[in-house]
Amino acid sequence: MGSFKRKSQEFSNEDDIPPSKQLKQNDLLGADEPVTCLHDVSYPEGYVPSASTSGLPQQDSKPAKEFPFPLDPFQSEAINCINNGESVMVSAHTSAGKTVVALYAIALSLKNNQRVVYTSPIKALSNQKYREFKEEFSDVGLMTGDVTIDPNASCLVMTTEIWRSMQYKGSEVTREVAWVIFDEVHYMRDRERGVVWEESIVMAPKNSNFVFLSATVPNAKEFADWVAKVHQQPCHIVYTDYRPTPLQHYIFPSGGDGLYLVVDDKGKFREDSFQKALNALVPANEGDKKRENSKWQKGLVVGKSGENSDIFKMVKMIIQRQYDPVICFSFSKRECEFLAMQMSKMDLNNDDEKVNIETIFWSAMDMLSDDDKKLPQVSNMLPLLKRGIGVHHSGLLPILKEVIEILFQEGFIKCLFATETFSIGLNMPAKTVVFTNVRKFDGDKFRWLSSGEYIQMSGRAGRRGIDDRGICILMVDEKLEPSTAKFMLKGSADALNSAFHLSYNMLLNQIRSEDGHPENLLRNSFYQFQADRALPDLEKQAKILEEERNSIVIEEEDSLERYYNLLEQYKSLKRDVRGIVFSPKYCLPFLQPGRLVCIECTKVDVDPNFSLSEEVTWGVIVNFERVKGISEDDANKKPEDANYTVDVLTRCIVQKDEVGRKTIKVVRLKDAGEPAVVSLPLSQIDSLSSVRLVIPKDLLPSEVRENALKKVSEVLNRFSKEGMPLLHPEDDMKVQSSSYRKASSRIEALESLFEEYEIAKSPLIKEKLKVLHKKKELTSKIKSIKRTLRTSTVLAFKDELKARKRALRRLGYIKDDVVLQKGKVASEISSADELTLTELMLNGTFRNIKVEDMVSLLSCFVWQEKLQDAQKPREELGLLFAQLQDTAQQVAKVQLESKVQIDVENFVSSFRPDIMEAVYAWAKGSKFYEIMEMTPVFEGSLIRAIRRLEEVLQQLIQAAKSIGDIVLEAKFEEAVTKIKRDIVFAASLYL
Amino acid sequence: MRGIQLSFSNTQKLRLEKALAQLESFSSKLNSNATVIVADKIPVDEDAALKGHGTLEMGNDVVASVCGVVERVNKLVYVRPLRARYKPEIGDIIVGRVIEVAPKRWRLEINFSQDAVLMLSSMNLPDGIQRRRTAVDELNMRSIFVENDVICAEVRGFQHDGSLHLQARSQKYGKLERGKLLKIPPYLVKRRKQHFHHLDQYGVDLIFGCNGLIWVGEHIDVKDVMVEDQVNKSDPQNTHSSSLPGSSEEPTDTPLEIRQYICRIANAITVFSALGFMVNLDSIMETVTLSLSLNLGVHEMLEAEFHVRVAEQEAERRSTSKRRR
Ligand SMILES: Nc1ncnc2c1ncn2[C@@H]1O[C@H](COP(=O)(O)OP(=O)(O)OP(=O)(O)O)[C@@H](O)[C@H]1O
């Protein structure tokens, strides 16, 4: 069949494309060629692009919109595609100017009397874009969950969730929209919400075109291929990793007092300066004390606060060097506030500015009631702002967040402490960006920042047209391998991978519409596309490996294999024994400084060793240390369970490779090399000697170390005949473990067996074993590839789909693929757990309780966070909550019985009663400050929860309509009026 | 005898009665005591019960506001009306007849207590281009549908002003031509996943409108939107002329054979509805096959004997499916 794919159409017939088009070469360190961009096209299979495309009449006519600045190549490239009426995916850095492309698509649609939809992942961003577009075009409307303005306008700004539900409902917009713009489309990889993008893109009207705006993603082409396939239309890719303002990356070592340039604006990594920076780190020993009292805020405070804190010193330096305005990113709300607190002695604004700030602030707060104006968050913020310092995170009152954004844009805030959310979409660049930490807590552990995150956040540095370069500063508080740093600073952007998953609401909506089929959605998902695409590659790989394996022929393979297995067994037993003996529990007491220790030499080749014993050497113990855990509760672990390393003085070969990474190899004492102290895991200890030497305290001078090693050699010589006296595991180290005894007797038994193998005596035995080992490795690789192949050839999620449909049938939501009453209720609910809420509603729980109780109960659906000292709900509310838990339990059980993978306990405990009292009080008419006093949460979080609650109520109103219960419907309406008031629903300043 | 206006011979009468009695015995086991008439009290155990469609709260009592069968889902009670007028639900596929071309909308009679509205913006334009509707489009509305056209659409829902809105999501909705419109009681059409059926062997399209209007017509290939789109794009000059209504190629007459099939299927449905049986694709197809195997002429299907045969067949079918269960 004609399944050819014409990639990257010959450009010769598209004369209109500027000559600057260049396929980007290897972009290693080549920041020299700034204005290149990559243009490629994906065609659906079998699509024959007509030659006349470039001669479209639009070409001669005036552009739909002109811009006050000359366009960058990627912009004009993308605009060209739009002019030709073809979809385009634009992938470029933060602040590169992607909005220009969106603006053009909007202008073109309006000119042609077509509708255009712009979607963004965040309500706040939608509000701002609405304002931006409204100023430009006027025929603009806005639809977020919170507000609806002029829904009949030609250009509609909305959140992606709204767009999804409009498509399910079949709004007329879907028939009039010519262009759909998905901004920040890389959000598709979001674990929770990403699937909404996939649904929206798959279901999008067949005859419309798309503009996708995304951060740099390495697989933009893959995404475009998918769009081309699903929508049977060409989709262009315009990719650039050009930054309008080049960046310089510095390191600020904690405890030190200077900046070290590690990556210059040409993109070159500076080895020397990196090492200097690390050397300036306050060494761990001296930091010990500090480390203790600041456990996990380590480095940020290092025991000192206020003017002595690192952050203060650094901000001061930034101001002195006129690197402001600066955004300091940190990864938690509390940390953000804490850091801002350290700035109490800093004043960055003059009196005029202070007056201005005060005016802007109070005119924004004007819409608040007097009580709300007195909220601590409001009154505490102003003094900070007046000094030119701001805070921005999701815990703030939305109105405060907005006023701070405005002040920042006006240049009144010189130093802003923000969380990661500030790096998404808002056009608020600064001159400098500071990363207050290089590690981030990602839900279960601390990990290094990914290069993708680094790229996104550092994109805020450098204001286009104002700064000639942007500055990024990394505050480093612990030893960092140059490779890690390099990876973070210069690594590639994160790939755009599908985060598709099924939900009941999705299934019901799909089943409900005449031509919707969940299977279709799955088949068209990006997830399936990516899985399918990996197949041919995998198959090829498996084939190559199989050929390689079959080409290996070994004589006497059987007996060799038996010998091989015996060896493996022997080695694994040895490992077990050592694992027991040198577990911290037994060996820690013997790791005193001065003890001679036998350790494994570093293996020279990667091939496994097939002799009976490993190569070993001797050294002397200097110290042992607990490995710093990565998770917080590590500190509470028992010493036995923690990981330790032992510092040993021995002979090593220290090498630096070209990137400056140090490699240390432990070698034999007789070999050439330098005396050095290395940190080794306990597993590398072969045995401990009973001999101890006195070693000097200061091992820094090289002679001292050399001397110490000489002594070690002397001891070894003295015992060369009878062998070194070793600590006996049972007698000396008091190892009492039955598994130890079992393993050591097995070892003895095995040792006698070796004699029986003729093959072992062959001179080439080592080589033979190596070959066999390779063969075995190949076999296991092939196996694992085949396993993935098997799982991905079937429709992704097929089993889960079956299971979920089964659950829906058992609960009476669907029958014969027709959605029943209950299913219709659940299909209306998308902002809370649809099954539990539907069951609760149909069990009549809401029917005869007071409105306030009902609202309070519903709050459990929108609050997941577990609060430390949340107020326990009073008895009536507690009983309601228990009912909710029962229902959730039943719902989860049915799912489990239907073979849906679900953790019942987890599911039930995902409903939290923590804000029931506060929400109850709010529904009763309490003031916001009153309910804040009841719950230890951030203002912004509570407001978000109540707004979401209102969304749920709106959906419940629709649900009540669908079953025809007027009384219940009225009750939900009443609930809305009770909670929708004051500061919680204060309008956005952008509107 | 279910009000059938036919003259049966005595044996036919007996046979029919027997078949119907047999059918009755299958259904009467369900919910026989749950039938209510208007103002009947519906027993509910607690006041936590949800009162759904067809019910009213009067003081402490719940009463039925329609005649029908009481249904319960969890704590929800509602009355499923028997032999009622059509009651639209979102997503229903319906067939209706245009009664008025109004500004930006068509009014349709859909066998409901009020007329339905199909907005100009709720259907795809004939040229397939996604755009806002202009005054020109409005003037051209009559070239899309005029009074008395039969069209097929989906129920979009009630708007805030209480009017019922329809929509035509894709090309398969729209004007129905060259076929026969049947009207049967809506309760004989069950809501299913599929309401559109293409009967390949007869070259016929069959649409079961949830509102009791049923369309049997010559099969029309739904143009593949994407293909059409490509043609449009590559050939901008032709787009306008080719898609202009009226200028499309000369209509050819529906072949006699297909016309006969249309009538045969229509008659099968008529018999079914006269007997008061739920219509669904399988049983209608069986009935058509039966008529063909009996070598009956199209008109003979409406005679008494065939009614009896159909009733017997249905009784047979249901008893076998009962047994299989
Ligand atoms: N060609 C250009 N020349 C000069 N300035 C430009 C040009 N293109 C865009 N800009 C300006 O650059 C700024 C940033 O643009 P924009 O907000 O579109 O970035 P973005 O790519 O959308 O970033 P983000 O990833 O944050 O969404 C805007 O103020 C815009 O006016």
Ligand SMILES: [Mg+2]
């Ligand atoms: Mg943007």
